[in-house]
Amino acid sequence: MSNSYRVAILGATGAVGTELLELLSERNFPLADLKLLASPRSAGKKLLFKGENIPIEPVSEDAFDNVDLVLASAGGSTSKAWAQKIVEKGAVVIDNSSAFRMNPEVPLVVPEVNPEAAAKHQGIIANPNCTTILMALAVYPLHKVKRVLRIVASTYQSASGAGAKAMEEVKIQSQAILNGQEPKSEVFPYPLAFNLFPHNSPLNDYGYCEEEMKMVNETRKIFGSQDIRITATCVRVPVLRAHSEAINLEFESPFSPEEARVILNTSPGVKLVEDWQKNYFPMPYEASGRDEVLVGRIRQDISHPCGLDLWLCGDQIRKGAALNAVQIAELLVEKSILKPQSVAV
Numbered sequence: 001m002s003n004s005y006r007v008a009i010l011g012a013t014g015a016v017g018t019e020l021l022e023l024l025s026e027r028n029f030p031l032a033d034l035k036l037l038a039s040p041r042s043a044g045k046k047l048l049f050k051g052e053n054i055p056i057e058p059v060s061e062d063a064f065d066n067v068d069l070v071l072a073s074a075g076g077s078t079s080k081a082w083a084q085k086i087v088e089k090g091a092v093v094i095d096n097s098s099a100f101r102m103n104p105e106v107p108l109v110v111p112e113v114n115p116e117a118a119a120k121h122q123g124i125i126a127n128p129n130c131t132t133i134l135m136a137l138a139v140y141p142l143h144k145v146k147r148v149l150r151i152v153a154s155t156y157q158s159a160s161g162a163g164a165k166a167m168e169e170v171k172i173q174s175q176a177i178l179n180g181q182e183p184k185s186e187v188f189p190y191p192l193a194f195n196l197f198p199h200n201s202p203l204n205d206y207g208y209c210e211e212e213m214k215m216v217n218e219t220r221k222i223f224g225s226q227d228i229r230i231t232a233t234c235v236r237v238p239v240l241r242a243h244s245e246a247i248n249l250e251f252e253s254p255f256s257p258e259e260a261r262v263i264l265n266t267s268p269g270v271k272l273v274e275d276w277q278k279n280y281f282p283m284p285y286e287a288s289g290r291d292e293v294l295v296g297r298i299r300q301d302i303s304h305p306c307g308l309d310l311w312l313c314g315d316q317i318r319k320g321a322a323l324n325a326v327q328i329a330e331l332l333v334e335k336s337i338l339k340p341q342s343v344a345v
């Protein structure tokens with residue numbers, strides 16, 4: 001006999017939602033029941049799960065009755081509208097939106113970095129921003145050995161970060177351009193196919209966009225180090241689903257690339273990808289669909305004695321979102337933080 005859980009996916013039809021569904025199946029999450037929720041636009045649709053067609057239900061208060069865990073990925077406003085109501089109904093919410101990430105009462109969790117934070121939840125656990133999760137996986141193991149003082153990150157972010165419709169838009173734009181037509185943009189402000197532009201999230205008074213500030217603030221919260229100096233430049237690139245990041249690190253004392261390789265070689269969720277003879281390093285194409293963050297091109301920063309440069313690629317939908325959320329759910333089960341309300345044979 002083992003415990004099993006009644007789970008709902010809020011935003012089941014989206015890019016992250018469909019991946020959540022796949023991961024629950026692939027990783028054999030102990031399910032007693034699975035509900036798929038989306039907007040009324042998806043009413044009547046069905047999604048396949050372990051050979052069974054599950055109907056999509058429109059989100060409503062009743063939909064959260066008899067649910068132990070909600071994996072939410074339907075955008076910030078939907079999370080803000082529903083999270084508290086879900087908690088009042090007795091379920092735990094793992095929220096993929098940015099709605100609660102910086103709330104001091106809400107743990108922001110990357111299981112490989114700060115699993116202990118999950119136990120402090122009061123109903124909501126936030127899944128960090130995708131670029132932040134990918135960076136944390138590569139930087140935290142080094143930070144544990146020698147404190148990182150400053151991080152300079154430059155990101156090359158795929159369309160998937162803006163959802164399934166954005167991915168579709170890039171494909172349609174690419175076809176239009178190849179056919180000699182004007183590309184149309186509805187999800188993004190400008191054509192992304194055969195183009196790139198600074199991340200299209202709102203800008204603050206200092207000229208940083210929201211995505212860049214997420215990397216700054218969320219990394220500090222996850223690492224539990226408010227004093228790390230972080231700056232980022234986030235850019236959208238015409239890649240479908242994996243993000244890339246060039247990261248420059250300044251440590252408290254010199255950190256050799258060899259030392260960093262030894263550490264990252266055994267760090268959970270990280271895979272070293274480096275063949276210097278062939279100039280072969282992580283690529284978003286190869287990171288797509290994979291669980292690990294691919295890290296390589298680790299080299300001494302020639303401009304600073306305590307500096308290190310590295311390059312990484314990670315699947316934005318998987319470890320950057322859905323996989324991290326499912327790993328948090330697994331952590332709750334493993335540590336008996338999530339109350340089982342049903343028992344399966």
Ligand code: A2P
Nearest residue numbers: 011012013014015038039041042059074163164
């Ligand atoms: P729907 O497909 O019915 O619009 P993505 O991030 O890939 O764009 O996906 C967003 C997900 O969030 C989809 O499953 C979408 O459902 C869902 N969603 C968007 N708005 C709402 C809402 N107001 N209530 C419930 N689900 C929503």
